[in-house]
Amino acid sequence: MTKKKHTPAYPAELRERGVRLFRENRVNYSSDSATYKAIAPKLGCSPDSLRAWCQQAERDDGQRAGLTTEERDRIKELERENKELRQTNEILKKASAYFAQAELDRPFRK
Known part of the structure; x- marks a missing residue:
């Protein structure tokens, strides 16, 4: 009785690209929220998805508390x-x- 593995809705390359674009363009916008809203449509994802990816990347880099x-x-x-x-x-x-x-x-x- 094996279950199928969950495949993420977005490939890892897209998430990495989104995080990179956010970090590169953060200074061009008045807030992080505005940056998410500007970049997410270009990637074809929601701003909340992009925000979650960026926060997880910060956790992985040790910049934010959490797992x-x-x-x-x-x-x-x-x-x-x-x-x-x-x-x-x-x-x-x-x-x-x-x-x-x-x-x-x-x-x-x-």
Whole structure:
């Protein structure tokens, strides 16, 4: 039972380009919000998407507090592994209970 991997709506190259354009053009606008609104339509994304990409890039560069992309990916991996281990433990508990009950139901030998 494998799930399809989630493919991001925008390729990594587009996100990197958006972050680079934002950083290069930030000084030309009165605010960050105005910069997002000016650049996003050129990339074909929403200003909120561009803002999120820029904030994540700042986290990855250590300029902003929060989890880096690597840390988020590692946490996701550990949560997935934890879920799998819990399912395995549940299966083993049920199997153990089943075989213990079968042992009790067996006729007693002298």
